[in-house]
Amino acid sequence: MSLAHALLTALSERSCSGSELAKRFDRSIGFFWPATHQQIYRELSRLETTGWVSSRAVEAAPGRRRVYEVLPAGREELSRWVSTPHEPKAIRDELLVKLRAEAVLDGGGLRDALRLRLERHRDKLEAYRAIELRSFDDAEPPRKQRLQHLILKAGIDVELLWIDLCENALAILDGGTED
């Protein structure tokens, strides 16, 4: 049920409509919990049925926009969920399966996939670093900012990890002997 709580988190930061949520997801929470607009609308309906958020139609707005807002019960639920420990989820990444398949196939066909991944991870790294420069320049930031920065740094480290993996894999496929 993490999408529900991701939405509660985003709406706690600022109330907004479904489409705006979808856009905000694309450039913040969605980095580590992606969601399409279909998922978001479906989940918002459920949240409203459960009584964790309320919505009101916005007059004089494009489409039939509705603005969602977290109710006290939703805030309690979010708090309860945050305090509930959970098991880590496994990585589940296609590339690692492909590396293992490449090891048994012995063909070298993985090169293109590795180069694409490398490009994507470098792009993402750059995007994260741009956000970092833009948003976290404070030398002595408040707790909230420090936590948000920590999340971003985790994202950066993940990209660095994949970049390193891809480069090493390409070196092996190209027959290099360096480690």
Place this chain on the structure above:
Amino acid sequence: MSLAHALLTALSERSCSGSELAKRFDRSIGFFWPATHQQIYRELSRLETTGWVSSRAVEAAPGRRRVYEVLPAGREELSRWVSTPHEPKAIRDELLVKLRAEAVLDGGGLRDALRLRLERHRDKLEAYRAIELRSFDDAEPPRKQRLQHLILKAGIDVELLWIDLCENALAILDGGTED
């Protein structure tokens, strides 16, 4: 369709029965592509229908064991899949959502979850390092071993990353000022 290809990979390494596959998954490919025995049996049936694997019943064996084997068409499919580039998948980890929720809630309720994750990631790190010592002591390993070692090192790096994240998050929640 990654489970299908993970199974083809495992069966290419060595033919075996469904239950044995489930066990092998638990301690190798399953680290980065987990699968329950139900998923495995369902997928094996499909693979056989598609004509990528064949199975034969084993007489004089416990239960009604069937041994699965990759057919030439399956080997081709695996090769085709390895050469097909794919987009990286997002992280999708509950902990990052919770960190962000903690930032907006301002309560400190995340400590227990962080401590549990820390423990789990340390355990996994230790397990991976034990495998590394056991399996990769060769100074000049063949290509196949180098690729497999690379996968394992990626797993180790991922655990180190999470450990670092959890420790830093706990430091912030405990009001420390170190970065």
Place this chain on the structure above:
DNA sequence: GCTACCATGTAACAGGTTACATGATTAG
């Protein structure tokens, strides 16, 4: 011959993905 265990499987469900549909507002 019980009991426990093993290999295989079924059924129901939850969540995510993709394709498409509808009404309403805005731009030209």
Place this chain on the structure above:
DNA sequence: CTAATCATGTAACCTGTTACATGGTAGC
């Protein structure tokens, strides 16, 4: 007034998860 775009939504599907069922073999 027509085309493009926006906000919301429906439907079908696929994968993964959980709980349970069945038949067979092995140990006592």
